[in-house]
Amino acid sequence: MNAIQEKSEATRLGIPALYKSNARNHIDPQARAGINESAGAFSPFPKEAGIAAAALGEQALNDGEATDGDMSVVEDFAEVMGDAFGYHLKPFEAAIEAGVSSIMPYYGVPVDVTYEGVDYEEVGMAFSDQIVNGLLRDQMGFDGYVNSDTGIINERAWGLEDATVPERVAAAINGGTDTLSGFNDVATITDLVEADLVSEERVTLAAERLLTPMFQMGLFENPYVDPEVATETVGSDENLATALDLQRKSTVLLQNEDSLLPLKGGETVYVLGNVDAAEVAASGFDVIDGNNPDEQRTAADADVALISMTARNVNTGSYVSNDPASGLNPEHTNPSVIDGFAGLDGQSPYGAADACVATGAAACTDNGLRFGGSLPWESSVIDFSGMSEAESWEVTPGLDTVQQVMAEVGAENTVLDIYFRQPFVLDEESGLRDAGAILANFGNTTASLMDIVSGEFNPQGKLPFALAGTPEAILEQNSDTPGYEETTDGALFPYGFGLSYQD
Helix, strand or coil, X not given: CHHHHHHHHCCCCCCCCCCCCCCCCECCCCCCCCCCCCCCCCCXXXXXXXXXXXXXXXXXXHHCCCCCCCHHHHHHHHHHXXXXXXXXXXXXXXXXXXXXXXXXXXXXXXCCCEECCEECCCCCHHHCHHHHHHHHHHHCCCCCEEECCCCCCCCCCCCCCCCCHHHHHHHHHHCCCCECCCCCCHHHHHHHHHCCXXXXXXXXXXXXXXHHHHHHCCCCCCCCCCHHHHHHHCCCHHHHHHHHHHHHHHCEEEEXXXXXXXXXXXXXXXXXXXXXXXXXXXXXXXXXXXXXXXXXXXXXXXXXXXXXXXXXXXXXXXXXXXXXXXXXXXXXXXXXXXXXXXXXXXXXXXXXXCHHHXXXXXXXXXHHHCCCCCCHHHCCCCEHHHHHHCCCEEEECCHHHHHHHHHHHCHHHEEEEEECCCCCECCHHHXXXXXXXXXXXXXXXXXXXXXXXXXXXCCCCCCCCCEECCHHHHHHCCCCCCCCCCCCCCEEECCCCCECCCC
């Protein structure tokens, strides 16, 4: 890093390099490039939903009710790291009030949106003068820089598919976006300035917005890092302790029949899934390691089973948008409807909206689904029974295996620790609801799990989102509103729910 700063300092303007990365401080069993990275040497925190669960739990502990969270918990994390439409503005309002330096409009398009008398044009938000200049800056008071998400110019120019690349660039810049992620053709911008399609004053304003945080961080005075200080800081004992504490605080106790938890100590525990058998043994338990194929004992020999499970995406690399066997398979119809957008008519297959099909682009944007997610026609399949049978989901450990262990040890003697990367559905058919105790985590380690299971820490986390109980509720729910109040089956566990050992 310091070598790069030396080269930057020697350039004409001497602008320091600023290193950025998608999240690499979270625990995520399925980290992937472009979305996040594994924690590595950094302190491993729970994912964003876990920070929210901890904040809600801290608020409930102090005030008796979980509403919008105790932000001191978020500050602990930050110190280590550094009508429906209106509802979705609330996180942005909080971020702006806290002084956030940059905001990303993402790939969103306002569809049939009228808010406070404004009818929003159906165009990608990074191109929208109404969204960026009108709403974000003028109305909400944001004065930092706006960074488009990667690929809006060449791959995801929603609403400007028929425009040329220079026209798209001009629309984004004039619409208020200051940096075009993934686009680095400077000549396009200078040509637009020379043609009076983008003003020099607008480019200067973007530069000022981009450089201001760098001045505030002191990078122009000293952009260099002391390697010894970096080594002492990253993953320090103090930061690791903070991360472990938030892992504990973010864990939500969903169910605890007959006070199965906390365990009394000394029990024979059958472990399966993402659980370190050695750490469980170190906590004072006799361990049967279900992850070890050489293990002679079975769950039937245990007093309690401790199973850490989740679901992850698989088999998506073969997806091709313009292939009749996948993206253009007529058996898989995209229900999305946006007037004027090719392929989004509610009757076309999913791949029809990709640029390679819709506008004849040379390359398909979504081939391989490299940024994650299930096959698009399985995106609403988030119940454990459905995921165990789906092509692009894998329940791990397998649902059949979990059910077998529960049958051997007794469901009432089973502790499920479920990683909720998404608000998965504990459907009745899966049998998971029959477990004696159910914990929800959002990224944890065996150390934090055992602190809760053993009673060293009384669980206090609260759900940062509601959990549906049926797959039908997922399909019936309005996708842009929270909870499941409008559905027939409602929520199995509501927002803000969470037990503790004295409940």
